[in-house]
Amino acid sequence: MRVVEAFRGAFGADPETVWHAPGRVNLIGEHTDYNDGFVLPFAVPWGVTAAVSRRADSTIRLLSLQAPGDPLTLTSHDQATGWSRYVVGVLDLLGDRVRGADIAVDGDIPQGAGLSSSAALEVSVASALNDLYDLGMTPMEVALLGQKAENDFVGMPCGIMDQAASALCEEGKALFLDCRSLGSRTIPLDLASHGLRILIIDTQVHHEHAGGEYAKRRAECESAARKLGVPALRDVTDLAGALDLLQGVERRRTMHVVTENHRVEALVGLLRAGAVTEIGALLNASHLSLRDQYEVSSPELDVAVEAAVRGGARGARMTGGGFGGSAIALVAEDRLRSVQDSVTSAYAERGFQPPRFLPATPARGAHRLS
Structure with missing residues (x-):
């Protein structure tokens, strides 16, 4: 796997876990999510894969295969810029429940195409950390964490739809989501x-x-x-x-x-x-x-x-x-x-x-x- 090889090359060891989170297409229900309304997205075959290991200190080392260059080494969350804000925002919200991390990410979502690469990045990293630290978060709680990271750390006032679709969708189905109650059910989409x-x-x-x-x-x-x-x-x-x-x-x-x-x-x-x-x-x-x-x-x-x-x-x-x-x-x-x-x-x-x-x-x- 390309991201595992990149992780090994950058950090000198295999990752402890690897998670994939997809982007999404919204079938219908646009700009309704932050109005507490209804949406109907489905996950797409492209997404972000995150290879992650824990660290004993609070340092964060980040590598993206879509951002050529040496890994970023951050000793403070305030040092995050650009794409790293989406990752560090997740870590920042987890606070004392996690320490530092080595993270390599690889994405194949067409950039800027409106398929929610940012949510896929947040959800893949949050899911991996949830797994590594046995945090017990449900998929919806992972989605909410990603949304809050984007709202508070990145400054993008998005609704919950993108992260929920990335975390909760099922193959062959769309996700009918009530963005107020966060109640959802899958709807067969047998095209x-x-x-x-x-x-x-x-x-x-x-x-x-x-x-x-x-x-x-x-x-x-x-x-x-x-x-x-x-x-x-x-x-x-x-x-x-x-x-x-x-x-x-x-x-x-x-x-x-x-x-x-x-x-x-x-x-x-x-x-x-x-x-x-x-x-x-x-x-x-x-x-x-x-x-x-x-x-x-x-x-x-x-x-x-x-x-x-x-x-x-x-x-x-x-x-x-x-x-x-x-x-x-x-x-x-x-x-x-x-x-x-x-x-x-x-x-x-x-x-x-x-x-x-x-x-x-x-x-x-x-x-x-x-």
């Missing part, structure tokens, strides 16, 4: 038996959310909830009445969050009824709402969605936080080439960088590697 695939369209437009537009959207939602007198926009039951009390961006944000929660529940109902082929219209509606009401799309995402549908996809939408990253399309097996050709041609016509296509099947959540 192959219906002759379907989820095609990820990586726009190759990378994004950086921390401290930017993502945080701004969250603040707008919180302001709207305060004006409506509800704990979160998830609690709005009279949408028409709520919209009468709001103006401008807060009105648009509220419309998206409330209707997106309904779309999640509707899509879950279709999946439970075995009507997988019928979910495309909900994907299309979600994208239009994200584009027009939440205003987090981009020209590249819009062209990808429009061209995919024109090429024969049953439905398509942007996925992830937006402003770049990826779209997903629900495509019949015999239309995959047509959809890819349609998107590629549309990008070429507009002078966009060629997109990358990643057919994804629902994968397993965080697990220890033998």
Whole structure:
């Protein structure tokens, strides 16, 4: 295993444990998680693998195969910068329960594609430390630790969806998650038996959310909830009445969050009824709402969605936080080439960088590697 060889070369011994945590695609339920709403992600076949050993002192030595150079040696958590903040944030929150660690990580998630490489990094490291120190954390507690590290140490105000998907998902299933109660259940997502695939369209437009537009959207939602007198926009039951009390961006944000929660529940109902082929219209509606009401799309995402549908996809939408990253399309097996050709041609016509296509099947959540 490449990460084990790198660990051995850098630190002079084999790691004590190796854990893998996947990235995720969100089938539907975008920007609802931090509004206490519903989401429906599934894990993807790509992720982060962390090889970890304990240390007797408090030193942290870090190596990433995606960051060439010598290992980082940190004697204080305050020394963490860049990618190391996601790892050190986890260690910082564990406090006296752990000491130092030697950690090597290797990831194959396309960077900047909106597939949540940061959550996979946090969950892989947290899972390994949970294993090594016998901390007894449940998968959801591991996810919450990763979220808190990203919120408090990195400064990215993300919701729980990404880390929960990385920690809890099961192969062949999506994860229906209530982001308030943290109650969840797996929903079969048997695409192959219906002759379907989820095609990820990586726009190759990378994004950086921390401290930017993502945080701004969250603040707008919180302001709207305060004006409506509800704990979160998830609690709005009279949408028409709520919209009468709001103006401008807060009105648009509220419309998206409330209707997106309904779309999640509707899509879950279709999946439970075995009507997988019928979910495309909900994907299309979600994208239009994200584009027009939440205003987090981009020209590249819009062209990808429009061209995919024109090429024969049953439905398509942007996925992830937006402003770049990826779209997903629900495509019949015999239309995959047509959809890819349609998107590629549309990008070429507009002078966009060629997109990358990643057919994804629902994968397993965080697990220890033998």
